[in-house]
Amino acid sequence: RKEVEQDPGPFNVPEGATVAFNCTYSNSASQSFFWYRQDCRKEPKLLMSVYSSGNEDGRFTAQLNRASQYISLLIRDSKLSDSATYLCVVNGAGYSTLTFGKGTMLLVSP
Amino acid sequence: GAVVSQHPSRVICKSGTSVKIECRSLDFQATTMFWYRQFPKQSLMLMATSNEGSKATYEQGVEKDKFLINHASLTLSTLTVTSAHPEDSSFYICSARTGTGGLSSYNEQFFGPGTRLTVL
Numbered sequence: 001r002k003e004v005e006q007d008p009g010p011f012n013v014p015e016g017a018t019v020a021f022n023c024t025y026s027n028s029a030s031q032s033f034f035w036y037r038q039d040c041r042k043e044p045k046l047l048m049s050v051y052s053s054g055n056e057d058g059r060f061t062a063q064l065n066r067a068s069q070y071i072s073l074l075i076r077d078s079k080l081s082d083s084a085t086y087l088c089v090v091n092g093a094g095y096s097t098l099t100f101g102k103g104t105m106l107l108v109s110p
Numbered sequence: 111g112a113v114v115s116q117h118p119s120r121v122i123c124k125s126g127t128s129v130k131i132e133c134r135s136l137d138f139q140a141t142t143m144f145w146y147r148q149f150p151k152q153s154l155m156l157m158a159t160s161n162e163g164s165k166a167t168y169e170q171g172v173e174k175d176k177f178l179i180n181h182a183s184l185t186l187s188t189l190t191v192t193s194a195h196p197e198d199s200s201f202y203i204c205s206a207r208t209g210t211g212g213l214s215s216y217n218e219q220f221f222g223p224g225t226r227l228t229v230l
Contacts, residue, residue, distance in 0.1 A: 041224075042223065043222060043223050043224045046218065097144070097159065101153055103153065
């Protein structure tokens with residue numbers, strides 16, 4: 001089983017739509033969880049951390065289910081500028097390194 | 111957020127040559143720097159972790175003699191791809207972190223803009 005698994009997509013949605021991405025991770029000792037955004041041929045940038053209680057940042061909501069080892073990202077009212085690849089990232093026990101999923105591609109169309 | 115630069119942003123070289131990539135933290139001191147590689151449509155794969163003043167720790171499957179890492183100061187790490195071959199063509203990204211990432215804390219990694227290497 002891969003350490004961090006994501007549906008590669010692409011998810012094609014119209015502007016204004018709500019879209020959700022899921023991610024599963026294999027290491028039950030993982031301590032920290034994040035969503036990064038990566039634009040084509042660019043470096044990844046931190047979108048938001050994911051907390052056990054769930055957290056929201058504007059149009060973005062992240063949730064964590066430790067029992068199921070499952071992380072989600074919900075984007076409401078999609079914008080054209082949201083088009084990117086969304087990377088699920090897990091920080092292992094000891095906080096030393098990050099493990100990246102392959103990413104889910106989102107394409108928002110007018 | 112903190113700024114990390116990489117140089118060069120893009121390099122094209124002939125097979126057999128060596129290529130050096132620099133990673134600099136511009137406004138903070140990076141205790142630890144990481145080097146990643148990303149092939150098309152693949153995830154970022156950690157190649158090695160380097161702490162200032164000590165030898166880098168390489169991930170399984172990464173040849174330390176081929177990918178030489180030097181972290182001589184708190185603001186600079188270099189990755190040298192020795193005797194590059196076409197299969198080394200990839201997107202190389204560094205990241206820098208201020209803390210040691212101990213059990214009780216997480217210190218955010220800040221990524222450089224990446225270096226696209228093409229070996230002909």
